[in-house]
Amino acid sequence: MNTIRILVTGGTFDKEYDELAGSLFFQDTHVPEMLRLGRSCLKAEIRTLMMVDSLDMSDADRANILEHCRACPCERILVTHGTDRMEVTARLLGQSNLGKTIVLTGAMVPYKFGSSDGLFNLGAALAFVQVLPHGVYVAMNGRALPWDKVRKNRKTGMFEEIEA
Amino acid sequence: MNTIRILVTGGTFDKEYDELAGSLFFQDTHVPEMLRLGRSCLKAEIRTLMMVDSLDMSDADRANILEHCRACPCERILVTHGTDRMEVTARLLGQSNLGKTIVLTGAMVPYKFGSSDGLFNLGAALAFVQVLPHGVYVAMNGRALPWDKVRKNRKTGMFEEIEA
């Protein structure tokens, strides 16, 4: 079993409720807790690169993610990411031709909310990253779409397949 | 996008708490609710074949599952199943060489319990069933193991890879 590198960048996935301020914020990632809940036996190494809303992600942040994907000895990489700019980061990674299987996933509702899609998405993304050929994919809504064929529909919140 | 057939057989996945009797029982399957929670956009047809604990599954029940897998026009089939005898049903399906991709999954903790692995497993199983080549697999603990190489460890509750 090969090790999967999990790069955490934040996103809705990891938003917490700040009970004093009454707003959402980032603390630590929930990915380790989610892996325990899923009783995962995969060899996964988790690195938190940043904890940001993808709307606040800068080009420098994206370059940082790219650099980690490139430098990482693992051939299979999962990136947790805010959904609003997931396709932008996917495009950068895809155009860089890293010769690895990279899957981006996230959540529409914070993991800590009862109605979160996060655990479902993480399970799917971990499965896809193990078996898909080299390339960059967005895993949302139960499927994996190639980086050059995916767009988030802002009205429905669903990731759609588009012409490359 | 091809349609995925989901065959529901019960298992811990779908156990509910009977508040009057104070025990666990089966009512309806939670799979449709789980797909909504996961915001799945997959074309899935759900058929409930039975709602049983896999310890109570008979040879006739297993023959029934096999027959449905054979007759089903879909090439990709997901079977939700109790974990205790998942490997037995997987073996029957695997030895039958149906020329389809069949993935069995389930849960160690009922979906309705806060600590359930069900949503994670369903996400992973749906991903695996879309991309794995023809064959029969058990998808638990974040990975998919071929039907002839899988065994549930009764002490740890984890599915292990064994020699075929």
Place this chain on the structure above:
Amino acid sequence: MNTIRILVTGGTFDKEYDELAGSLFFQDTHVPEMLRLGRSCLKAEIRTLMMVDSLDMSDADRANILEHCRACPCERILVTHGTDRMEVTARLLGQSNLGKTIVLTGAMVPYKFGSSDGLFNLGAALAFVQVLPHGVYVAMNGRALPWDKVRKNRKTGMFEEIEA
């Protein structure tokens, strides 16, 4: 059994996550759902007066709440309220000497978050409103404090007893 009037004004209690905007907002109140979950057999009439964060509550809003408390035929009234200005509304109601038992409660974490105190608070508030003598109280943190002896500690988020 006398009818309890429940006046809904919003507050953290009822905040939902808007998955498209990625922010918290108000939709419908969760109070009826919470009463079902608590298997309440109380006779309760729920009226939604407004759905606002108490930081956004105006003097006119508070006058509206007061008027409803005064006009209501029920002697026992529960008001769900944002925690940040709960003491302000409690003071207005308390100084008005309505000759009724009025209990204000709310939540530090939205009901839909797994870690919400909302259900606990609602159970406590409903108990207090049934048995406390006429007066106005804030029910938070497991106890009921009179309107003229309560203050929210902004640093801890706890409601403290102060000198009247």
Place this chain on the structure above:
Amino acid sequence: MNTIRILVTGGTFDKEYDELAGSLFFQDTHVPEMLRLGRSCLKAEIRTLMMVDSLDMSDADRANILEHCRACPCERILVTHGTDRMEVTARLLGQSNLGKTIVLTGAMVPYKFGSSDGLFNLGAALAFVQVLPHGVYVAMNGRALPWDKVRKNRKTGMFEEIEA
């Protein structure tokens, strides 16, 4: 603020799911976790007397509970209890005239299940135990009924008021 003694005896409240055996069992009580969730600031001392289904509670068990209520220096006592025989223990405590306020509560659905009434009941019971006069009460379904006027309806699962 006077200290409340909480006597834990088990019941549905505290049932956990044993993922290896596939059945419900008792481990530790969830009461401390529930008090944290409810952000309780009450002074409460928790003693676990037993962890049993009330159907399995013996006369010796009930005598044990009575003895603890009698010997306890606190005047206000909360007893968590299985619902099936809650009225039996309440009767024993009530007939003993201890000159204290004793409230029994429990849950129809285990706390760890998403649909549990436990947190609501605990909030209500803690409120009742602080303000009701000396006597023994069952706090379920949002209200407190005196020990000699309460019966669980086996068909509906609700606690009803009966003639003393």
